[in-house]
Amino acid sequence: MRILYCISSLFNSAGMERIITAKANALSQMGHEVIIVTAEQRNRPIFFPLLPSVTHRDIAINYTENKSFFAKLVNYPFKRRKHEKAITKILLEVKPDICISTMGNEFLFLWKIKDGSKKLLEVHFSKGYRLMYQRNFLWRIIDFYRSKQEERKAAKYDKFVVLTHEDKQHWKGLNNITVIPNFVTSPTVDLNSLHISKENILIAVGRLTYQKGFDRLIAACSLIKEELEGWNICIYGNGELKQKLESQIRKNYLSDIIRIYPATNRIDLVYKKSKCLLFSSRFEGLPMVLIEALSYGIPSIAFSCPCGPRDVIQDNRNGVLVQDGDIIAFSKAIKKFINDESLQEKLSRGAKDSSAFFTKKNIIKQWNHLFEDLCK
Structure with a gap:
């Protein structure tokens, strides 16, 4: 054909x-x-x-x-x-x-x-x-x-x-x-050793645009700066809002925690060492990053924006769904995740299990x- x-x-x-x-x-x-x-x-x-x-x-x-x-x-x-x-x-x-x-x-x-x-x-x-x-x-x-x-x-x-x-x-x-x-193409990752090489890294992936809502992510992190000590938040993407987002990071004294990196076509290497995806979009179709993260056993903390997150994330099984736009609830979800290793393990296994459909x-x-x- x-x-x-x-x-x-x-x-x-x-x-x-x-x-x-x-x-x-x-x-x-x-x-x-x-x-x-x-x-x-x-x-x-x-x-x-x-x-x-x-x-x-x-x-x-x-x-x-x-x-x-x-x-x-x-x-x-x-x-x-x-x-x-x-x-x-x-x-x-x-x-x-x-x-x-x-x-x-x-x-x-x-x-x-x-x-x-x-x-x-x-x-x-x-x-x-x-x-x-x-x-x-x-x-x-x-x-x-x-x-x-x-x-x-x-x-x-x-x-x-x-x-x-x-x-x-x-x-x-x-x-x-x-x-x-x-x-997504399933990665060659051993489920039983998912956390062996993982670091205290939370990732966000996407173009640096209004749609992707990274300003909302930064605002949420500014509410829990002390709790994020020892963790790195890595944003991967290019776009017109880079300078504005970097300014927001500096103004909130988050430069030691949040860093913006260029887009990469080897995002798989990033997934393999990360523990959670932070998804802050205002609207989507079906975000590739959500289902890619699942295949690496990475749960997501996501705003329930239209459309996609509600089709992918089963709350408290393979990730956490937060009411769209609720910055405080988003920050609380991050705080709970980074402070609870048993929750990290539970959501990680749920993510890997639910990736089979995609x-x-x-x-x-x-x-x-x-x-x-x-x-x-």
Whole structure:
């Protein structure tokens, strides 16, 4: 079967790029022919390695190359037409059986291209995520319109795949919707020796953006500075808020406890020596870091934001769920975890046990069945 993915780019270290790369590699290993088409790679290196058997083509639309909002607005219609023309040409040339949009700009027109392929839409954010940004009134009107537009367009695809059952409930009225979560590759870690090489490290992973809520994490840690003595909190990620977050760390006298490190494509080495994941996002789709942590026997302390944490974390079994935005409760959960070794062991084993559902074998099997059903 020939499968074509459309995604904006593959240079970021974010969860969507990670899972699309991993799925492409896994499907290719099963014998499928996989092509990934990007629109804004701009000669930047692919962050997560692709197998040689996976074809990558960049069509250089570059929606974001203009700095100013006005320039982007003026150029958008031209770039949109160029994008549709380029994708149409590739589809007619490649003749895929399945064509998948990851809800980039191609999502607005991919469904209507008459090339004979089945059109799938997969979304990696929760419904209405744009409205969760604290933007001005004009932007909120635009975001509301775009959210409604997404709902109308999603209905036009042969199949619409979301990551969580929680998010599925938000897309009411769509009869083409199904749920397939992300997967992780199980690490080669001996469950019986999980804590032998682990250190007093709490980790947080993600882009340094408003969405990821690291300001909330720092605020929670500022309430328990004394209790955190002897522990290190390591944040791994890149992004526009780095200086602001580092300033917040300094102002709260947490520089000896919290450090920010660049994103790494060897996050497995970080997981292997850490005891807990601190998850502070304001909104998500299905966070890769949560299910990756499970596979390493790492429990999470997480805000119950939309969507993902409630689908992954079973409170007090494989992690701790905190009411979204409750900074005090988050700090208390951290304090309880670091002071209770029996709790650490219990949650660690629960995390490893519950990771079985998110194995690559299980999830890729679901994708394969979906493709086969559509192409009957």
